Amino acid sequence: MKGNEAMAESAIRAGCRFFFGYPITPQTEVSAYMSKVMPKIGGLFLQAESEVAAINMVYGASSAGARVMTSSSSPGISLKSEGVSYLCGSDLPAVFANVERGGPGLGSIQPSQSDYYQATRGLGHGDFHVLVYAPSTVQETADLIYMAFDKADEYRMPAMLLTDGMIGQMMEPVVLPDPIEKLPEKPWATNGTGMKRVHNISNSLYLDAQKLEDIVVNREKRYDKIRATEQKYEAYRTEDAEIVVVAFGASARISRNAVDAAREEGIKAGLFRPISLWPFPNDALLEIAKSARTFLSVEMNMGQMVDDIRLAIHDTRDVNFFGHTGGVIPQSSEVLACIQKLEAGEHVHMVPFHSRYTGGDQ
Amino acid sequence: MSTIEMTLAGFGGQGLLFAGKMMAYAGLIDGKEVSWMPSYGPEMRGGTASCSVVVSDTAIGSPIVTEPDVLIAMNRPSFLKFIDAVKPGGTVIIDSTMVEDRPERTDINFFAVPATDIAEENGLKGLANVILVSKLNKELGIVSDESLKAAVPKCVSLRHQDMLEYNKQALEIGAQQ
Amino acid sequence: MAETEELKVVRPHALTDVPFSYCPGCGHGIVSRALAELIDEMGLEGDTIGVCPVGCSVTMYDFFSCDMVEAAHGRAPAVATGIKRVLPDKFVFSYQGDGDLASIGMAETVHAATRGENITVIFINNAIYGMTGGQMAPTSLPGQVTQTSPYGRDVKVAGYPIRVCELVSQLDGTAFAQRVTVDTPAHVNQMKKAIKKGIEYQQQKLGYSIIEVLSPCSTNWGLDPVGAMKWLRENMIPYYPLGVYKDVKANKEA
Numbered sequence: 096m097k098g099n100e101a102m103a104e105s106a107i108r109a110g111c112r113f114f115f116g117y118p119i120t121p122q123t124e125v126s127a128y129m130s131k132v133m134p135k136i137g138g139l140f141l142q143a144e145s146e147v148a149a150i151n152m153v154y155g156a157s158s159a160g161a162r163v164m165t166s167s168s169s170p171g172i173s174l175k176s177e178g179v180s181y182l183c184g185s186d187l188p189a190v191f192a193n194v195e196r197g198g199p200g201l202g203s204i205q206p207s208q209s210d211y212y213q214a215t216r217g218l219g220h221g222d223f224h225v226l227v228y229a230p231s232t233v234q235e236t237a238d239l240i241y242m243a244f245d246k247a248d249e250y251r252m253p254a255m256l257l258t259d260g261m262i263g264q265m266m267e268p269v270v271l272p273d274p275i276e277k278l279p280e281k282p283w284a285t286n287g288t289g290m291k292r293v294h295n296i297s298n299s300l301y302l303d304a305q306k307l308e309d310i311v312v313n314r315e316k317r318y319d320k321i322r323a324t325e326q327k328y329e330a331y332r333t334e335d336a337e338i339v340v341v342a343f344g345a346s347a348r349i350s351r352n353a354v355d356a357a358r359e360e361g362i363k364a365g366l367f368r369p370i371s372l373w374p375f376p377n378d379a380l381l382e383i384a385k386s387a388r389t390f391l392s393v394e395m396n397m398g399q400m401v402d403d404i405r406l407a408i409h410d411t412r413d414v415n416f417f418g419h420t421g422g423v424i425p426q427s428s429e430v431l432a433c434i435q436k437l438e439a440g441e442h443v444h445m446v447p448f449h450s451r452y453t454g455g456d457q
Numbered sequence: 458m459s460t461i462e463m464t465l466a467g468f469g470g471q472g473l474l475f476a477g478k479m480m481a482y483a484g485l486i487d488g489k490e491v492s493w494m495p496s497y498g499p500e501m502r503g504g505t506a507s508c509s510v511v512v513s514d515t516a517i518g519s520p521i522v523t524e525p526d527v528l529i530a531m532n533r534p535s536f537l538k539f540i541d542a543v544k545p546g547g548t549v550i551i552d553s554t555m556v557e558d559r560p561e562r563t564d565i566n567f568f569a570v571p572a573t574d575i576a577e578e579n580g581l582k583g584l585a586n587v588i589l590v591s592k593l594n595k596e597l598g599i600v601s602d603e604s605l606k607a608a609v610p611k612c613v614s615l616r617h618q619d620m621l622e623y624n625k626q627a628l629e630i631g632a633q634q
Numbered sequence: 635m636a637e638t639e640e641l642k643v644v645r646p647h648a649l650t651d652v653p654f655s656y657c658p659g660c661g662h663g664i665v666s667r668a669l670a671e672l673i674d675e676m677g678l679e680g681d682t683i684g685v686c687p688v689g690c691s692v693t694m695y696d697f698f699s700c701d702m703v704e705a706a707h708g709r710a711p712a713v714a715t716g717i718k719r720v721l722p723d724k725f726v727f728s729y730q731g732d733g734d735l736a737s738i739g740m741a742e743t744v745h746a747a748t749r750g751e752n753i754t755v756i757f758i759n760n761a762i763y764g765m766t767g768g769q770m771a772p773t774s775l776p777g778q779v780t781q782t783s784p785y786g787r788d789v790k791v792a793g794y795p796i797r798v799c800e801l802v803s804q805l806d807g808t809a810f811a812q813r814v815t816v817d818t819p820a821h822v823n824q825m826k827k828a829i830k831k832g833i834e835y836q837q838q839k840l841g842y843s844i845i846e847v848l849s850p851c852s853t854n855w856g857l858d859p860v861g862a863m864k865w866l867r868e869n870m871i872p873y874y875p876l877g878v879y880k881d882v883k884a885n886k887e888a
Contacts, residue, residue, distance in 0.1 A: 113720060121497055139719050143712065144745035151709035151742070155716020158703045159683070163716070181706050204497070206521075265520040266478070266493035268485050285701035285717070287724050290680035294650075296695045298704035345519070352518035427518045 098233045099124035099166075099263040101271070102192060102256065103132070105237035106164050108274045109244040111190070112138035113163040115152040117145060117171060120204045121260035122194035125166040146171040150178030150191070157187040158297040160284030162244055166192035168260075169210050170201060172218070179253055180219030184299025186283075186314070188247035190240065192256040194263040197422035205422025206260035206345055211399035214257050215373045222311045224318055226254035226325070227372040229344040233267035239370070241272045246325070248279050250317060257372060259395070261345040261424065321374055328376035329368040332358065333383050336365025338437045341380070341404050342393040343369045346418075346425060350393045353430035362438045369400075377407040384408035389437050393430055394418040398444075415443040459514050461599050462522040464539055465586075466507035467531025467552070472586035475612060476529070477508040479590055482608035483600035484512035492520035505534050512599055527597070529589050531555055531572075548597060550589055568592065570634050576627065584627040591631025602632070646670035648679045652696045659859025661816045661849025662691055662758060668826040669727070669756060672833060673700065682725045683717050685710045687739075689731035690764040708739025711746035714753045725836060727754045733763045736772040736796045743802065750807030750841035754832040757798060757844055760851040761870060768854030772796045775873055780854075795873065799846050803880035809841035811880040815848040815871065817863045840882055848874055 096104070103125045106114075114133060116126035126142070133140040143149035149165045156163040167175060172193045182189050195210050197203035214227045226246050230236040236258060243254035285295045301307035332354060333339055342350040347368040357364035367383060369376050384390075390412055392401050398416040405414050417433045419425045433443045463480065465473040477493055484491040494509045509522035528543050530536040531552040543549055545564040554573035570592050572585035581588075594605055609624045645651075648670040656662040673679050682700035686692060688707035695702035705713040710728035718726040735743050735757050746753065762780055763769040769782040773795045777786040787795075803811045810832055814825040825847055832843035848870045852862035878884070 113716070115716070141715070141719065144741050147709065148712040148715075148742050148745065151706060151712035152716035152719075154705070154709075155685070155703065155713035155718075156720045157716070158713070159717045159720035161720040163720075177706055178709070185704070260497070261494065261519070261521060264494055264497055266481060267517075267520075268491065285683050285703050286721055287681045287683060288679065288699070288701055294699050295701045296704070298695055298702075300692060300704055302693070348516075348520075349518040351516060355515070424519055424521050424523075426523065 096233060096269050097124055097264060097266050098230075098236045098258065099194065100128045101233050101237040101269045102166070102240050102258075102263070103128035105241045105271055106190065106244070107132060107136065107138070108272055109241045110162045110275045110278050111164045111244060112136070113156045113161050114138070114140050115143050115149040115156070115163070115165050116140065117143050117149050117167065119168045119171045121196060121206075121263055122166050122168045122192065124263070125192065125194070146174035147177060150175040153189050153191070154178050154182055154185070154187060157182065157189045158185070158285045160281040160286050162248075162278065164190045164192075166194065168194045168196050169198050169207070172210065172213065176213075176219035179225060180221050180223065181299050182253045183219070183223035183225065184221060185297045186251040187253075187297060188251050189253045190243045190247055190256070191253065192240070192258060195257065195259040197420065203422035204260065206262075206424060207395050207420065207422055208259060208344060208346060209396035209399070209420055210257065211372065211394070211396055214255060215375070215403070218255070223314070224373050225252060226250070226321070227257050228254065228327070229257045229370060229372050230262055231344050231347045231368065233262065233265065233269045235370075236262060237269050237271055248281075250321060251283075257344065259345050260422075325371060326374050326376040326378060327370035328379050329370060330379065330383065331366040331368065333365030333367055333387070335363055335386070336383075337363040337388040338391065338434055339365050339367050339383055339387045339389075340391045340393055340430065340434070341367045341369070341400065343372060343400070346393045346395050349425050349427045350430050352427035353434060356427065356431045357434045357438075360435075362434060364434050375403045375407060380404065380407040381409065384412050387412060389413045389415065391415045391417060391433055391437060391443060393425060395425065396420050413442065417443055417445045460517075461512050461526050461597070462524070463510040463512075463527040463529070464507060464522050464525040464542075465510065465529045466505055466535030466539055467555070469506040471506075471531045472583065473506055473529070473531060474508050476586040476590045477510040478612045479587070479605065479608045480510050480512065480600065482611045483604040486604040486607050487600050489513060489600075490515060490517050492517045494520040505532065505538065507535065507539075527593060529593060531585065531589070533558060548593070550593055552585055552589060554585070566596070568596065572631075575630060575634070579626065579630055581623050581627050581630070584623060587624055587627035588631035588634065591628045592634045595632045595634075646674045648673035648682075648699050649697055650699050654697060655693060656690060657853045659850060659852035659862055660690070661760065661847065664816045664822060665756060665758060665825065665847050665849065666691070666694065666697060666729075668822070669729070669829055670698065672826065672830055676830075676833060678725050678833070681723075682727070683721065685714045685717070685726070685728040687728070687730040687734040688765075689734050691729055691731065691758070692765065694729060708734050708737070709742055710734065711739065711742040711751065711753070711755065715746055715749075715751050718751065718753050722752070725754075725833060727756060727833075729756045730758070731764065732757070732759045732761065732771045732773040736798050740772075740796075743798075744805065747802045747842045747844070748805040748807045750809070752836055752839055752841055753843075754829070754836045755842070755844040756829060756832075757846045758849045759798070759846055759874065760849045761795075762851050762854045764851050764854055773798070773874075775869055797874060799844065799879040802842070802844055807841050808844070808880050809882045810835045810843035811846070812878045813846040813848065813874060813876050815866065815876060817850070817866055835883075846874075848876075
């Protein structure tokens with residue numbers, strides 16, 4: 096199954112019955128799958144007039160109590176960021192996927208991870224976070240989107256699947272999760288009072304500054320709980336690793352091969368793969384930093400995750416960087432070359448332009 | 458074999474993506490790690506369609522193949538685009554009905570199969586792709602013959618179940634080339 | 635002993651006890667009250683979800699006793715779409731001003747209408763951005779002086795006003811479109827009847843209905859309430875003629 100199709104099917108199994116989409120490469124299979132399946136199971140696929148409309152339809156459907164989803168790719172996510180901010184401000188759960196492509200602007204349509212800052216720092220205006228999950232296989236795409244619906248409902252906030260054109264377009268074997276049997280109650284939903292309760296309001300406007308501060312601070316307490324309990328990661332051959340590659344999503348797949356190749360050469364390399372990008376798995380990475388000598392961040396962007404690694408390990412070790420951007424895919428041989436340099440005591444900060452045009456050298 | 462990386466390329470409609478899927482599915486049945494990745498976007502519109510297939514004994518890193526062990530080329534633009542990227546010692550199979558060029562390289566195993574003609578002669582129009590995949594597997598034994606046969610019903614859509622038998626015939630003919 | 639009939643003004647149950655925040659002389663209060671009365675009269679409060687816009691009626695969620703959802707600027711039709719698709723048997727309305735509906739939210743408006751989205755839209759057209767302090771609106775009249783058209787709306791620079799009812803009545807998904815106003819008691823009654831029709835059409839699942847209400851903004855027009863009504867009559871109604879622009883039932887019966 097293609098990553099995008101596995102995402103769609105798994106979302107349906109998680110109880111999603113409303114999907115509001117808008118075409119954009121390379122996420123279109125998600126919409127296509129939903130449009131094919133939803134009418135047959137009593138669900139709704141609606142193609143909105145824009146990304147902006149789609150996310151606001153999500154807002155309405157979520158407010159009405161439904162499990163609801165939208166998906167897009169980088170330029171479309173920028174448009175959706177308005178609605179994401181409102182969802183957060185109104186404490187509404189929703190799931191959306193960003194099948195990333197190169198940017199900025201119209202960019203390219205090839206796989207990229209250059210929306211890391213956007214996803215983890217602030218996807219819209221205001222003090223807020225969204226849960227961000229980065230799958231590195233088709234299987235994990237299915238697993239994480241399923242979990243995203245549960246987490247979104249649990250914490251009453253949006254959850255994003257941050258994937259890319261590679262994971263979305265590729266086909267791999269996948270075992271899909273069982274359909275969910277019972278959805279959580281939503282007593283806060285605006286689905287009609289039935290004259291049995293006080294009216295519910297979905298709203299993010301507070302003209303009284305003190306009231307808004309109280310609400311934002313309260314929400315931050317929820318975020319603190321998430322930071323403490325929801326860090327997800329995979330540590331691969333890191334127990335005795337001196338050189339730890341940090342990579343997520345597609346670039347982690349490539350880095351894993353490089354780590355294996357380095358181990359064959361006797362280099363003590365490991366891979367730390369953040370699965371939740373927000374919250375970032377700080378605690379485990381800090382623990383690894385106690386025994387590791389140096390870190391190498393491998394990304395399909397200009398090094399946007401380096402800040403988070405440095406913060407996680409309190410800047411106690413060097414954080415090197417290797418990446419490609421714009422839709423160019425790093426090769427595991429390139430990552431291996433970087434690991435070899437680190438083994439030799441050198442530093443690595445390779446920007447894609449150099450690595451591409453000088454055959455991998457600095 | 459630890460890892461075989463393949464590029465299959467040709468015109469849209471020649472069934473390269475389908476052929477790639479067959480290889481991937483057969484690998485899956487053999488218990489191997491597999492991935493299949495299409496090219497996408499504007500280049501798919503009317504021009505060259507290609508896909509990357511990886512069949513491996515170990516976890517697959519990038520599903521995007523840039524230096525293939527195997528190239529199947531079903532039109533001239535694909536042949537010209539990918540021939541230099543093939544790894545030394547790699548295997549190149551062309552549909553010689555469609556591609557008149559021959560490689561200048563001597564460090565590859567090269568096979569020219571007039572697959573489109575063969576398909577038409579045998580009443581199997583549109584199944585040149587399957588003939589080439591079968592030829593490839595005969596030469597390299599990437600997957601077992603049984604698995605390749607078993608992959609056919611997995612890849613043929615429900616709408617086209619009437620094509621199952623023709624696909625199996627094409628596999629047999631391909632293995633004789 | 636002469637009997638005197640006591641005229642009682644009762645607050646509709648569909649309104650909370652939060653006082654309206656509208657300026658004296660504003661038309662919003664009249665329309666909001668009429669809507670609340672209809673929700674009462676039609677027994678809809680427990681089955682109503684309202685969507686309020688960004689604009690002077692932004693805090694409308696505090697005024698109404700039914701469930702309410704605050705939308706982003708211009709997005710009320712999209713939000714209402716999401717709600718209505720999940721809850722097709724509930725009454726869903728959006729309440730929007732001219733900037734919200736006809737400028738930033740024009741795409742959402744046109745597409746909700748053309749989809750025949752089964753919602754009722756109450757559109758307050760006062761030819762100005764009220765909440766932000768009197769800037770030019772998509773419905774500001776040619777020559778109209780506003781904060782951002784201080785020399786009068788120059789159509790060579792700013793273009794022409796949009797006639798919303800005329801526009802959406804061209805779309806097949808629109809079931810009902812009527813322009814009304816609130817300058818006289820008779821017109822107020824007509825306005826209430828039009829909204830009632832919009833609600834009924836939604837109950838009959840006929841599609842998108844819009845009631846455009848020409849409404850005074852004495853504060854930002856710089857006129858006293860009576861002067862504002864006069865300005866509305868003399869300037870707005872000629873440019874925006876009152877009447878039914880689309881009625882699928884009338885068309886069928888004709």
